[in-house]
Amino acid sequence: MPDLLSGDPHELDPLERQVLAVFVDGVRVLGLPRSIGEIYGLLFISPSALALDDLVLRLRISKGSASQGLRLLKNLGAVREADGGEDRRTYYEPAIELKRLVGGFIREQIRPHLDSGKTKIDLLAKSARSVHDPVRRQFLSERVERLDNWMSSGAKVLPFLQKLLGQ
Amino acid sequence: MPDLLSGDPHELDPLERQVLAVFVDGVRVLGLPRSIGEIYGLLFISPSALALDDLVLRLRISKGSASQGLRLLKNLGAVREADGGEDRRTYYEPAIELKRLVGGFIREQIRPHLDSGKTKIDLLAKSARSVHDPVRRQFLSERVERLDNWMSSGAKVLPFLQKLLGQ
DNA sequence: AGCAAAGTTCAATCTAAATTGAACTTTGCG
DNA sequence: CGCAAAGTTCAATTTAGATTGAACTTTGCT
16 A cells, blocks of 8 residues: 555655755855755754765765765764764764854865965966066056955955854 | 967967966856956956957957856946947946955845845744644754854844955 | 947857766674 | 675766857947
């Protein structure tokens, strides 16, 4: 006799779908792929920690995706291994303190770009200084300096952001 | 007799290429396409305003791309039409005040997402309240409330961001 | 008005990045 | 140890979204 409500015990219920949609949207704004939003979203709305297989089954994504997604989320500090667990699987639970999420994102996704940007701009400044035409050199130097100021402002603002979002 | 230095008078010089690379990278972090970085970057490093055709010629992008890119940049307040100009073309120049760039980005790219997120979360809260199992309802309500708090924090932080980056 | 240059639109195409899945490595139980 | 379950890796595939280009509209000069 078939299940009265849904053909698959792993199927997500409507509320879970709604939550996933919010997170899929959220991570897209941050430039992260859909699967990341789905994984974090499901962990976020699940009352108990989940193993990789649970994600594969319930989200219908591949083991590869789940594995890579969990790694990224661990690196961001957005997910941690739950201690305990009966079997030998690793169970994951979401970090739900905004402070931690923001901190991880800044550390992993923002800072590296700021740093490599700073390097490129330093090189640019050098190139600009060695331009022969003095009018052009002057103009370029001004623009490069402005670029440099933007970077500094960005770097200065991050600690404030963290403080403001720290709980 | 061929040109001694480069086959094409429109070709970008190495310094211009470096600048474009910085902007292409920069806009990618913000989730915007490469062409946007190229267009803004070229305007940023050009001593005079440029017309759509200049962008097409120098960046070797299509008229369509240039037109759409300029529209987006105008909407962001990152580019404005230069007044004057000899012919009937429209010439564009970059907005170079960080305040303006940040403001436009927040208004066009961040706020809409925060707003639609808020809406979705309100719906979620409703769904959560109508869950029958009291244990599950309690859990869901807590999580949804947390989500709501995140949104509020995000909304509250934007004015500070603007203030900190203003000037 | 008539015309050509300027600019816009959007379906078709291309491309970069996400996802898959099968082969592989690791883990730890019996 | 030997084995199966768990997890990882990465080349191949798929997909989302950026770009193109040709048809179209708009603009303003003579």
